[in-house]
Amino acid sequence: MAVEPVRRPGRPRSEDARHAVLTATLELAAESGPAGLTMGGIAERAGVSKETLYRWWHSKTEVVLEALAHYGDEAIPVPDTGSLAKDLRVFMRATSKALDHRTRQLLRTLAAQSAADPTFADQVREEFIARRRAALAEVLERAVKRGELAPARAAVTVDFVFGSLWYRLIFGVGSLDRAWADAVADSVPGSTAEP
Amino acid sequence: MAVEPVRRPGRPRSEDARHAVLTATLELAAESGPAGLTMGGIAERAGVSKETLYRWWHSKTEVVLEALAHYGDEAIPVPDTGSLAKDLRVFMRATSKALDHRTRQLLRTLAAQSAADPTFADQVREEFIARRRAALAEVLERAVKRGELAPARAAVTVDFVFGSLWYRLIFGVGSLDRAWADAVADSVPGSTAEP
Amino acid sequence: MAVEPVRRPGRPRSEDARHAVLTATLELAAESGPAGLTMGGIAERAGVSKETLYRWWHSKTEVVLEALAHYGDEAIPVPDTGSLAKDLRVFMRATSKALDHRTRQLLRTLAAQSAADPTFADQVREEFIARRRAALAEVLERAVKRGELAPARAAVTVDFVFGSLWYRLIFGVGSLDRAWADAVADSVPGSTAEP
Amino acid sequence: MAVEPVRRPGRPRSEDARHAVLTATLELAAESGPAGLTMGGIAERAGVSKETLYRWWHSKTEVVLEALAHYGDEAIPVPDTGSLAKDLRVFMRATSKALDHRTRQLLRTLAAQSAADPTFADQVREEFIARRRAALAEVLERAVKRGELAPARAAVTVDFVFGSLWYRLIFGVGSLDRAWADAVADSVPGSTAEP
DNA sequence: CGGTAAGCGAGACGGTACGTCTTGTCTTATT
DNA sequence: AATAAGACAAGACGTACCGTCTCGCTTACCG
Numbered sequence: 001m002a003v004e005p006v007r008r009p010g011r012p013r014s015e016d017a018r019h020a021v022l023t024a025t026l027e028l029a030a031e032s033g034p035a036g037l038t039m040g041g042i043a044e045r046a047g048v049s050k051e052t053l054y055r056w057w058h059s060k061t062e063v064v065l066e067a068l069a070h071y072g073d074e075a076i077p078v079p080d081t082g083s084l085a086k087d088l089r090v091f092m093r094a095t096s097k098a099l100d101h102r103t104r105q106l107l108r109t110l111a112a113q114s115a116a117d118p119t120f121a122d123q124v125r126e127e128f129i130a131r132r133r134a135a136l137a138e139v140l141e142r143a144v145k146r147g148e149l150a151p152a153r154a155a156v157t158v159d160f161v162f163g164s165l166w167y168r169l170i171f172g173v174g175s176l177d178r179a180w181a182d183a184v185a186d187s188v189p190g191s192t193a194e195p
Numbered sequence: 196m197a198v199e200p201v202r203r204p205g206r207p208r209s210e211d212a213r214h215a216v217l218t219a220t221l222e223l224a225a226e227s228g229p230a231g232l233t234m235g236g237i238a239e240r241a242g243v244s245k246e247t248l249y250r251w252w253h254s255k256t257e258v259v260l261e262a263l264a265h266y267g268d269e270a271i272p273v274p275d276t277g278s279l280a281k282d283l284r285v286f287m288r289a290t291s292k293a294l295d296h297r298t299r300q301l302l303r304t305l306a307a308q309s310a311a312d313p314t315f316a317d318q319v320r321e322e323f324i325a326r327r328r329a330a331l332a333e334v335l336e337r338a339v340k341r342g343e344l345a346p347a348r349a350a351v352t353v354d355f356v357f358g359s360l361w362y363r364l365i366f367g368v369g370s371l372d373r374a375w376a377d378a379v380a381d382s383v384p385g386s387t388a389e390p
Numbered sequence: 391m392a393v394e395p396v397r398r399p400g401r402p403r404s405e406d407a408r409h410a411v412l413t414a415t416l417e418l419a420a421e422s423g424p425a426g427l428t429m430g431g432i433a434e435r436a437g438v439s440k441e442t443l444y445r446w447w448h449s450k451t452e453v454v455l456e457a458l459a460h461y462g463d464e465a466i467p468v469p470d471t472g473s474l475a476k477d478l479r480v481f482m483r484a485t486s487k488a489l490d491h492r493t494r495q496l497l498r499t500l501a502a503q504s505a506a507d508p509t510f511a512d513q514v515r516e517e518f519i520a521r522r523r524a525a526l527a528e529v530l531e532r533a534v535k536r537g538e539l540a541p542a543r544a545a546v547t548v549d550f551v552f553g554s555l556w557y558r559l560i561f562g563v564g565s566l567d568r569a570w571a572d573a574v575a576d577s578v579p580g581s582t583a584e585p
Numbered sequence: 586m587a588v589e590p591v592r593r594p595g596r597p598r599s600e601d602a603r604h605a606v607l608t609a610t611l612e613l614a615a616e617s618g619p620a621g622l623t624m625g626g627i628a629e630r631a632g633v634s635k636e637t638l639y640r641w642w643h644s645k646t647e648v649v650l651e652a653l654a655h656y657g658d659e660a661i662p663v664p665d666t667g668s669l670a671k672d673l674r675v676f677m678r679a680t681s682k683a684l685d686h687r688t689r690q691l692l693r694t695l696a697a698q699s700a701a702d703p704t705f706a707d708q709v710r711e712e713f714i715a716r717r718r719a720a721l722a723e724v725l726e727r728a729v730k731r732g733e734l735a736p737a738r739a740a741v742t743v744d745f746v747f748g749s750l751w752y753r754l755i756f757g758v759g760s761l762d763r764a765w766a767d768a769v770a771d772s773v774p775g776s777t778a779e780p
Numbered sequence: 781c782g783g784t785a786a787g788c789g790a791g792a793c794g795g796t797a798c799g800t801c802t803t804g805t806c807t808t809a810t811t
Numbered sequence: 812a813a814t815a816a817g818a819c820a821a822g823a824c825g826t827a828c829c830g831t832c833t834c835g836c837t838t839a840c841c842g
Contacts, residue, residue: 010791011833017793034311038823049794054825112310115303115365116229125366133368156359156382159369163358164351166365170310171320173328174354187351205812206811212814233802244815249804400786401838407788424701428828439789444830498700505697505755506619515756523758546749546772549759553748554741560700560751561710563718564744577741595817596807602819623797634820639799 013056020046021053025067030102034109037064061113061120065127068106078135084143088188091139092181095165099176104169111170133158149188157188208251215241216248220262225297229304232259256308256315260322263301273330279338283383286334287376290360294371299364306365328353344383352383403446410436411443415457420492424499427454451503451510455517458496468525474533478578481529482571485555489566494559501560523548539578547578598641605631606638610652615687619694622649646698646705650712653691663720669728673773676724677766680750684761689754696755718743734773742773 024045028037039060043050057063076098079090099107110128114121136158143149149157164184168174219240223232234255238245252258271293274285294302305323309316331353338344344352356379363369414435418427429450433440447453466488469480489497500518504511526548533539539547551574558564609630613622624645628635642648661683664675684692695713699706721743728734734742746769753759 008791009789009835011793013792033313039825040823043794047794049796050825051795051827052793055792108310111365112307115307115310118228118367121365121367125368129366129368152378153382156378159359159362160355160382163360163362164354165358166362167354167358170306170316170361170365171324172313172316173320173324183347183351187348187355206814208813234804235802242815244817245804246806246816247814250813253804255803398786399784399840401788401840403787404838423703429830430828437789439791440830441790441832442788445787448830501755502697502700505693505700508618508757511755511757515758519756519758542768543772546768549749549752550745550772553750553752554744555748556755557744557748557751560696560706560755561714562703562706563710563714573737573741577738577745593817594809594815596819598818599807624799625797632820634822635799636801636821637819640818 014052017046017048017052018056021048021057021063022067022070024048025063026071026102026106029064029067029105029109033105034112037109039063059113059120061110061117061124064106064109064113065124068103068110069128071103071106076132076135078138080139080142084139084146084148084188085185087139087143088185089182091136092161092185093178096176096178096181099165099169104176107166107169111166129162132162136161153188160184160188209247212241212243212247213251216243216252216258217262217265219243220258221266221297221301224259224262224300224304228300229307232304234258254308254315256305256312256318259301259304259308260319263298263305263323266298266301271327271330273333275334275337279334279341279343279383280380282334282338283380284377286331287356287380288373291371291373291376294360294364299371302361302364306361324357327357331356348383355379355382404442407436407438407442408446411438411447411453412457412460414438415453416461416492416496419454419457419495419499423495424502427499429453449503449510451500451507451513454496454499454503455514458493458500458518461493461496466522466525468528470529470532474529474536474538474578475575477529477533478575479572481526482551482575483568486566486568486571489555489559494566497556497559501556519552522552526551543578550574550577599637602631602633602637603641606633606642606648607652607655609633610648611656611687611691614649614652614690614694618690619697622694624648644698644705646695646702646709649691649694649698650709653688653695653713656688656691661717661720663723665724665727669724669731669733669773670770672724672728673770674767676721677746677770678763681761681763681766684750684754689761692751692754696751714747717747721746738773745769745773 021042024042025037028041028045037060039053040050042048042060042063043053046053053063057066076091076094079087079094081087081090110124114124137154140149140154140157144151144154161184164180165176168176168180174180216237219237220232223236223240227236232255234245234248237243237255237258238248241248248258252261271286271289274282274289276282276285305319309319332349335344335349335352339346339349359375359379360371363371363375369375411432414432415427418431418435422431427450429440429443432438432450432453433443436443443453447456466481466484469477469484471477471480500514504514527544530539530544530547534541534544554570554574555566558566558570564570606627609627610622613626613630622645624638625635627633627645627648628638631638638648642651661676661679664672664679666672666675695709699709722739725734725739725742729736729739749765749769750761753761753765759765
């Protein structure tokens with residue numbers, strides 16, 4: 001049974017255009033940051049008309065969201081070493097490693113738009129934030145089942161990890177390097193003992 | 196010796212104008228949120244010329260920063276009950292209580308601008324974030340001296356508390372009410388025992 | 391010998407589409423005037439694709455031109471009463487009568503496009519203006535042959551009649567009613583005497 | 586008594602900007618005609634922001650109108666030789682002479698916009714057309730007073746002269762040179778006799 | 781009766797102009 | 812010197828229309 005063999009009439013959406021837009025967004029975000037990322041700029045860089053841009057994405061945030069989703073979907077795998085301490089280490093270090101310049105710029109763009117507009121915040125939360133939370137929650141869930149972690153603590157831990165990340169990213173309060181990753185991993189009770 | 200008896204020539208700065216600007220900023224932020232808060236709008240609402248606005252504040256962020264500082268400076272006192280658990284409870288509940296609609300809108304404006312522009316982020320960090328961190332650090336420091344808290348844990352705790360706050364504020368990931376305040380307070384080790 | 395018995399292969403042009411386009415053009419012109427008459431609008435109203443529109447007409451002007459030709463081709467017959475004064479009266483009154491709201495909107499569209507683009511002006515002149523001029527010229531020619539009109543005056547009279555019409559139509563300088571028609575007819579020398 | 590010595594507060598309107606806009610409009614109209622004359626283009630050529638353009642002129646037509654008024658106000662003087670025939674000759678030849686390439690482009694722009702939008706047509710009529718009509722009407726009035734021209738004929742003559750001009754200009758029906766000027770002048774009864 | 785070829789709808793596309801908005805600077809007269 | 816009033820350059824925004832394109836489907840004929 002084919003999943004979607006239907007072909008609607010009319011010229012089909014150009015995959016080239018879509019790809020060019022997402023690529024241009026990543027490039028521009030990396031180069032100029034949130035402030036320099038404009039719809040007109042993306043369109044020009046991508047060799048795409050503004051109308052096409054607005055047809056498929058209703059705002060800058062949506063473009064960034066999709067660009068980021070495409071780029072970083074498998075960057076951080078969900079580890080399963082059998083030990084919470086090790087799992088957290090792996091997860092945090094992978095997270096830290098994924099935060100290169102380009103990604104930080106994209107995330108800052110996401111944060112800026114989300115802070116300014118609750119509607120977009122909802123979208124970002126559901127389509128991006130939730131995925132990351134789920135990945136970490138999976139790791140913690142296993143630890144809870146093994147009795148390594150109190151259930152109540154699992155919940156706040158997710159906030160802790162990502163809260164720290166965004167807080168530092170947005171306000172520049174401290175680094176997001178490997179030292180940070182390890183410090184965060186170690187601070188989760190029950191994972192401190194075995195370094 | 197008088198502290199500052201100097202009187203520069205010319206018309207002195209209008210205190211009325213300054214006050215009107217800060218009030219207008221608070222009002223507009225509460226009404227329209229980050230997206231609707233413009234320099235032109237503030238000037239108009241305050242009955243002040245844009246010239247005057249830009250003379251004393253170099254950017255929207257500075258205005259918001261000062262408006263916020265004025266409004267919420269003594270809102271959250273630094274508690275000293277002799278017990279980390281109690282101190283944290285008081286601090287977190289006061290923090291939660293201070294986060295009314297207006298304040299959240301202002302904080303979101305700060306976050307949006309900071310995420311978009313690292314220079315503003317620096318400013319926000321130095322003039323606003325740092326003060327809050329210092330207040331919490333003072334509470335934790337005392338606990339460390341009493342042997343209630345490991346020094347290493349004190350550092351990450353500050354990140355935890357404020358990270359959670361901004362994370363939830365920006366992306367709408369969960370509430371910021373009294374339940375949240377208590378959950379955060381309880382999750383700091385050594386303060387869990389006594390509810 | 392049949393004039394055009396050839397039948398090219400492939401699907402023949404849809405007469406329905408052609409008719410729908412011309413009708414839609416007339417309707418839209420009457421409703422929204424030159425400014426509101428767009429190719430996309432015509433296509434949509436006619437239930438025809440833009441592709442089809444552009445296949446058969448290369449510009450808005452061509453569509454309007456054909457719509458107008460279809461509608462008003464026999465509206466103004468060439469009178470031949472034997473008297474210049476009477477012929478002119480009939481011609482001018484018929485002209486005036488043909489200038490209902492819809493026709494005026496169409497003519498204004500033609501004028502707008504012609505003024506903006508000399509190439510279209512050429513087309514309009516050859517395919518529309520020339521026909522009207524020829525009709526009037528025929529009437530005047532007969533008068534010249536009868537000795538009622540000086541040959542030199544015949545030439546400028548055509549300019550006079552149609553110039554006045556377009557001038558008033560475009561700039562709203564005076565009416566185009568029966569009074570105007572009579573005034574114009576009467577002002578041609580040799581036709582004034584007999585009212 | 587000074588006509589307008591009042592000085593409103595605020596930065597006064599820049600005469601430089603105004604002049605640059607009108608000049609740029611004339612240049613662009615001459616170069617590219619009605620179709621190539623855009624608000625953005627005018628702004629760029631004039632070194633003026635689009636906001637300034639729209640602050641003072643609400644549409645392209647208004648800019649063109651003012652540009653034309655400035656340029657051609659005294660181009661065609663009202664002659665008074667004492668003879669209708671001579672006056673008309675002078676007036677028509679001056680009119681013809683004033684119709685250089687640049688002016689024709691401007692007039693065509695005016696016509697295009699007027700045909701498309703009756704509101705602008707009203708404006709053009711009152712602020713531009715009316716002045717020309719008044720000039721010619723003055724000449725004819727004098728002839729009527731001298732008994733050279735029937736009052737009824739004076740009215741249609743104005744239509745005739747300008748109708749012919751615009752008709753030829755818009756649709757390219759014949760020239761607008763000296764031969765045309767003389768032919769039109771001669772065709773007015775009472776002025777034909779004396780060449 | 782099946783192949784071939786053009787017409788047709790739907791609708792995406794690059795391009796360009798539109799008119800509005802906000803930012804930060806400036807130039808006045810007034811206080 | 813500071814103010815209000817407000818004009819200004821710069822440039823992003825989101826919309827509209829243009830004319831072209833690429834699809835799948837339809838309607839004829841012709842062999």
